[in-house]
Amino acid sequence: MKILILGAGAVGGYWGARLHQAGVDVTFLLREKRAETVRRGGLVVKSPKGDAVVPVKVVTRGEEGGPYDVVILACKAYDLDSAIAAITPAVDPDTTIVPMLNGHAHFATLDERFGAARVAGGLARISGMLGPNGEILNSGGSGVSFGERDGKPARPALVALDAACKKAGIDGGLNPDINQDLWDKWVMLGTIATMCAAMRGTVGDIVAAADGAALMSETLDECCRVAAANGHAPNPKVRASLEAGLTQPGSKAVASILGDMEKGGAVEARSIVGDMLARARKAGLAAPNLRFAYAHLQAYEARRARGALK
Amino acid sequence: MRILILGAGAIGGYVGGRLHQSGADVTFLVRPPRREALQRDGLVIKSTKGDITQKVKTVLKGAEGGPYDVVLLTCKAYDLNSAIEAIAPAVGPDTTVVPLLNGMRHIDTLAAKFGDGKVVGGLARVGVALSPEGAILHTSPFAAISFGERDGKPARKALVELDAAVKKSGVDGGLHANIVQDLWDKWIMLCSLATMCCLMRGTSGDILEADEGEAIMLETVEECRQVAAAAGYDPGETGMVNVRSFLTQKGSRFAASMLHDLEKASMVEADHAVGDMIARARKAGIATPNLRIAYAHLQVYLARRARGGIGKPAL
Numbered sequence: 130m131k132i133l134i135l136g137a138g139a140v141g142g143y144w145g146a147r148l149h150q151a152g153v154d155v156t157f158l159l160r161e162k163r164a165e166t167v168r169r170g171g172l173v174v175k176s177p178k179g180d181a182v183v184p185v186k187v188v189t190r191g192e193e194g195g196p197y198d199v200v201i202l203a204c205k206a207y208d209l210d211s212a213i214a215a216i217t218p219a220v221d222p223d224t225t226i227v228p229m230l231n232g233h234a235h236f237a238t239l240d241e242r243f244g245a246a247r248v249a250g251g252l253a254r255i256s257g258m259l260g261p262n263g264e265i266l267n268s269g270g271s272g273v274s275f276g277e278r279d280g281k282p283a284r285p286a287l288v289a290l291d292a293a294c295k296k297a298g299i300d301g302g303l304n305p306d307i308n309q310d311l312w313d314k315w316v317m318l319g320t321i322a323t324m325c326a327a328m329r330g331t332v333g334d335i336v337a338a339a340d341g342a343a344l345m346s347e348t349l350d351e352c353c354r355v356a357a358a359n360g361h362a363p364n365p366k367v368r369a370s371l372e373a374g375l376t377q378p379g380s381k382a383v384a385s386i387l388g389d390m391e392k393g394g395a396v397e398a399r400s401i402v403g404d405m406l407a408r409a410r411k412a413g414l415a416a417p418n419l420r421f422a423y424a425h426l427q428a429y430e431a432r433r434a435r436g437a438l439k
Numbered sequence: 440m441r442i443l444i445l446g447a448g449a450i451g452g453y454v455g456g457r458l459h460q461s462g463a464d465v466t467f468l469v470r471p472p473r474r475e476a477l478q479r480d481g482l483v484i485k486s487t488k489g490d491i492t493q494k495v496k497t498v499l500k501g502a503e504g505g506p507y508d509v510v511l512l513t514c515k516a517y518d519l520n521s522a523i524e525a526i527a528p529a530v531g532p533d534t535t536v537v538p539l540l541n542g543m544r545h546i547d548t549l550a551a552k553f554g555d556g557k558v559v560g561g562l563a564r565v566g567v568a569l570s571p572e573g574a575i576l577h578t579s580p581f582a583a584i585s586f587g588e589r590d591g592k593p594a595r596k597a598l599v600e601l602d603a604a605v606k607k608s609g610v611d612g613g614l615h616a617n618i619v620q621d622l623w624d625k626w627i628m629l630c631s632l633a634t635m636c637c638l639m640r641g642t643s644g645d646i647l648e649a650d651e652g653e654a655i656m657l658e659t660v661e662e663c664r665q666v667a668a669a670a671g672y673d674p675g676e677t678g679m680v681n682v683r684s685f686l687t688q689k690g691s692r693f694a695a696s697m698l699h700d701l702e703k704a705s706m707v708e709a710d711h712a713v714g715d716m717i718a719r720a721r722k723a724g725i726a727t728p729n730l731r732i733a734y735a736h737l738q739v740y741l742a743r744r745a746r747g748g749i750g751k752p753a754l
């Protein structure tokens with residue numbers, strides 16, 4: 130099986146490095162600058178599960194090679210259009226695309242471009258970020274989840290990808306109910322991103338406010354209701370454990386969107402918060418906290434666009 | 440008439456400086472480092488209404504030269520207790536205390552300490568800051584103070600004299616026949632702007648770029664108006680039209696000073712300017728969802744500040 134991974138960030142880079150270490154045929158499709166760094170020094174991984182310098186295969190636009198059995202999309206939502214343009218030459222009729230983006234909005238775009246049959250569901254639970262020299266700073270979480278969106282038995286490419294993940298020590302893998310998993314992750318992410326962005330603090334900072342835990346629980350409820358309206362309410366156990374984690378005093382947990390904002394970077398406002406709010410509206414649900422957070426993110430984007438961030 | 444001003448910060452320094460410049464008898468109660476700087480450099484005002492550097496009278500203790508006819512209080516709300524301690528020796532039986540703070544709660548605190556009759560209402564409308572070197576930087580086209588009897592009765596002699604001194608100094612405003620309404624009007628504006636600029640971390644123009652920015656802004660103003668109305672001080676339609684049009688001006692680069700404080704990792708008047716508005720709303724049975732989330736934002740900021748987490752990456 131041949132795998133192409135678009136992006137060598139905290140998700141794609143970590144996952145691909147581990148696959149490569151396990152002897153899987155992995156190629157990274159990267160922008161020139163990132164390609165040069167990785168070609169010169171390999172993928173540098175720092176992780177509680179072991180540090181490594183991995184000399185992976187790298188291609189850039191125009192030299193994609195292929196065909197590939199699986200193309201993994203590990204980009205941010207705001208880079209989706211350029212990512213689609215980049216992978217198009219590497220996708221042939223038998224290629225399976227596994228997007229690892231947050232939210233749901235990207236599926237409509239990918240289905241329209243490549244046909245729904247070629248697009249599987251996927252998500253990452255790989256926590257980490259890129260260091261100043263492009264090294265992958267993994268903070269421990271290293272799970273992935275993917276599967277057929279129609280719930281049918283997995284195609285051979287996904288079965289092979291599952292086997293490769295198991296060999297590489299990646300948690301998770303093939304999930305028979307990937308749609309539920311996508312919603313579970315979006316509910317979690319939608320809640321923590323909404324609150325950390327709108328409040329500009331960690332979970333522990335938020336819970337320190339008089340109404341902080343209440344606001345967090347309300348936000349979780351808003352997201353759970355949207356998931357339920359879409360037929361994917363998290364089961365009570367999942368929800369209870371989410372709520373416990375998100376209201377824990379002193380917690381240092383924080384959404385990566387806040388890290389992006391504090392660096393003055395682009396944010397996945399629309400796909401994580403805006404689209405959840407739009408679906409709430411469509412279902413006739415009140416979602417006041419999502420609304421505040423989306424306004425906050427849009428004000429951030431407006432201020433960023435005029436070059437006035439502090 | 441003898442006037443004591445606590446501190447020679449942005450507002451006190453500007454107003455006191457203009458009063459002194461026009462011949463009023465003004466003394467600044469300051470700490471030793473500020474006195475040293477004032478004696479060395481003078482009181483430096485850089486202003487849209489003209490720059491001036493002048494020698495001013497200073498004392499280190501409220502008991503020096505007191506009691507005074509008028510004590511002007513221009514501290515931040517979170518410094519109120521230490522301010523009260525500092526001015527107490529300067530307040531005699533006939534002294535009038537004129538606080539120029541935002542909000543309302545400080546008036547009860549001051550009245551409890553000095554007696555209801557000695558404390559009048561007051562507020563400042565001036566865009567001014569202190570430079571790192573201690574100069575008063577006045578940047579707004581306006582500079583006004585407003586003060587008056589809280590019970591609406593004819594003004595006492597000290598306020599009439601203060602009014603005359605203010606008019607002579609070129610500072611706008613002066614004696615106000617309905618100062619409590621003016622306090623509410625200013626609080627509505629300040630609380631709306633501060634909550635929204637802080638919650639959204641942007642200027643009013645940035646907020647208005649969000650799909651629902653204007654709606655959220657107007658809801659917040661309405662929450663504040665309802666609290667004022669419940670206290671008997673609805674600004675009325677004319678007043679509200681001005682507030683609404685100011686806060687919904689597209690492209691505005693105007694931000695609450697509280698946002699500047701947040702971005703400098705400074706202390707903020709969260710409890711005084713926002714928490715107290717919410718407390719009054721609760722008492723009156725008024726729902727204030729926007730103030731609530733903004734107050735939580737400020738409390739989160741203070742929690743993060745207390746653990747030294749401002750300016751360090753959250754991630």
